Amino acid sequence: MSYIVSPDVVKYACTCGLLKPISCLYFCRYCCELRCGFCVCHEVDSHFCGKCCENLPSSEARLKKNRCGNCYICPCCQQELSTRIGSKGPSNPEDPKSTPKKMYYLSCLYCRWSSRDVGIPDQGAATGGWPERENVHANRLQEVIEGYKAFITAQRQQKEREKKKQRGKFISYTDRTGVTAAALRKRIGLPAEVPNTYYRNRPKPPEVAIAREEVEDFPEDLLTKALNLMEITTIDQRLLQPDLQPTTVDKLFPIHKQLSIKRSLRCRSCEHNVSKPEYNPNSVKFKIQLFAYYHIPEVRIVTVEPLRAGKTAELILKFTNPTQHQTVITFLPLDLTDKGGDGDREVVGETQSLNLPEKQPPSLGGQPSSLLSLSSRQPSITIKPRPIRQATNCSIAIPGSKVILPPRDDAAEYDDSGETHNIQDDTKLVVWRKSNKAFVKLAVTPDDGLELNTEIVAGFTMQHIYTNTIATTVENKEPDRHDHNVRVFLSLGNLVGSE
Template sequence: MAHLFKVDRVRLLCSCGVLKPITAIYFCRHCLKLRCGNCVSHEVDTLFCPNCLENMPSTEARLKKNRCANCFDCPSCCHTLSTRATSIQAPSPEDSNKTVARKVYYLACTSCRWTSRDVGLKDQTVATGGWSEQDNEHYKYLQSLLEHYRSVAQQEKLDRERKRFSHRKSAYLSLTDKYSLPSLLGRKSLTPLSPYAPKGDSSQSLDMTASEATAEVEGLPDEIFTEEVVLSSVTDMEQRMASPEWQPEKTSDLYPLHKHILVKRSLRCRHCEHNLSKPEYNPSSIKFKIQLGAFYHVPEVRMIRQVELKSEVETCVQVSLCNPTPHDMTLAFLPFVPEAYTAMQQKVEEPTDGGSLNTSSMVRVVDIPPEKTDLTPSADVALPQGQVILAARDDTAEYDDQDSISSYKDDPLVVAWRRANKVGINLLVTPKANVSRAKVGFVLRYDYTNTVATASESRTVTLNIPVMVDVGTVSE
């Protein structure tokens, strides 16, 4: 029965033309549309370390390469390293002939038993900080590359600004007045690539030479053919890629890795620019200030039991509908027309001007083209006629095991059972010939009570949600 509750069995069609399960889709209460991860803008709220839960500003995180300075990961198994304390005998500062016990600290992994002593790191006298860093021999070269490409980006930015205002001819405002020479020279990121930079400035000159391809490669060492390979002393690909600056070949060269910083992000609708999901500022809190998941606003459709399907044979399939809102819902089933939604996909996939500008945060959001989704049903379905009423959600009714079907006038051929805010619906499915899996589609029309509508607007609106259900495998 566990396979019946897989979220991929029932998927909703997003407004961008992508099929997503109800747990991976959002509902905007302002524009009354379904939104998935491709049609929302992602904004970073806070940066924090998942181990020490310390908040970090974006500028500081950028300087530290999005890593925590005090927390480390094991270079062998990527587990979080813990600080261990031990005591050693050290000469007394008062009398060198005597020894006293002194507490020192080292890093240890509780998973694979790797310690910082394995690589030769000295024990520290304090519990936090002070660990020696591994030097990168290519650091200066990488910094020169960053400076070079930063200057190239600055030059391209100045060229775009110059072209933007070049068509505006005015006797009182020129490009030089708008971007004066002293202000341009005062920019810290200005480089000799710009025509406004002073010539002969050796402090900002970058001696960059283009790399040339060569057919000659370094030969392998002689000991690789003579010495026996010990697999326990050789690092695997995952361990090497965890340290891209050094890529150690032997386990004796593994150094502790600074822990990656995580982000708490908020999701914003691209059309109305309202928040769909916004977490709390505290990193240890799992609550949300705003959480407009479709699970809380759209009726949930589930498969009840698995039935045996045969090709071109009508079979009764039972699905359940659940009302997550505290208001009554009136449902109706409409036929699914694939051609209408295929045209919607083609309209979404049309090329744009490179992205949309989010005016609230002034961040350019690049449109992600949706993946190709097959919207053609492989089975015919006889949808129930008429309307079905779903009761409002009541937490106290979860403990009531008695059916409430007596208080509703339901057709027994359509409604199989009713309990609290859930109802079972019978669907007649006929798989097509020469198909391995039966997929049916229908449009779920329901009355949604909008809780953010103003007094002049209607609180109750009628929405149509396309649904695709994977009924199961078809036997001959």
């Protein structure tokens, strides 16, 4: 038997309505919902360089334009540049004791580009500052940026004044009486100057750009000289240096490597983390990593008979329990109107409101739980329903029996005794089991009237008992167990002709 492990074969329906493989889904243990990358909040935890692993705070990374100051990438192929060692002749050739001096230059091991190709001098230190090409429009860009900052600050201050006036509060005495600041300073004998330091120190507005009437002459070399594409930069190479945009390869300079980030993912409903990495750039571990692969039973297609329109075929699925608790799987018909979760929902118009069950925190230090419940935040998020656009053209005969999956045991993988935990299975449903795995046989029937080579998609709702160990309290130390519904879609292959 060969397993079909393609990620596009078995898909799970996320809470937001998108279909994703189980390896691309998260499971929030607090609201018991599936989350994909589009229905979680992405937060940046740290910035670091992927080559030298230098960790930078957010403010410093913003000043450096999210680029590392020590590492470079090749301007031709965007691969990382390596520091190579070269030798320079002795300073005094007549002195026999004079030794060659080591010099360092940048080289690309992929396309053989070198910093010597563009005339960058070699450096005496491996970590020395490499010369960078100055931007001729740097002053102009700085003036424009300062002008926009001043405009935004003035606009923000104006909005604050309008808000305070609407509330009946005045910023100063002159706003209430109507007397201008200049007239008031003249009455009390002070010089008539602007009291606001912001308007005194406001930067000079940038000069207006004026179009030139004189245009450079058209170079005749473009018509007479043969074009060599090896000397002209591509669009990607020019966009990597937007301030210079070199047109020839002899003007390409090394580019600072872009910083990478470590991000944490947060559930939009309960605001708990479903993924949080370690702060250290050298660490690949996660503090919190709630993949659905570790909480939801995995479904794989083992074998499927040739599919023909209107005829029943045999389908064998493999179910795996990844948790440390026993679960029971129940097959239900596919319902596209229900979101498949276990939270209480109330549909109002075109929006769907998710009301999470209230959790009373344990009392600390003899304080009543009612006081602590006031400080706990119970978010109420309005979720817009998104219909599932995946259509099914094959029906599955829903069995009436249930499938029991024992807890995961790593040592049982190497046990050939075939321990079945003394489970009485329905032989028509379960054809084989071992440890926390079970092979289930189902009957599928494609719809009539389908054309040949049509992709057959079937679906069902898998209800399993989820044991939540996070929701335990001091009063109730038993884990919380409830039924959780997941909608599963199977791509069974293309339709074949009749026998």
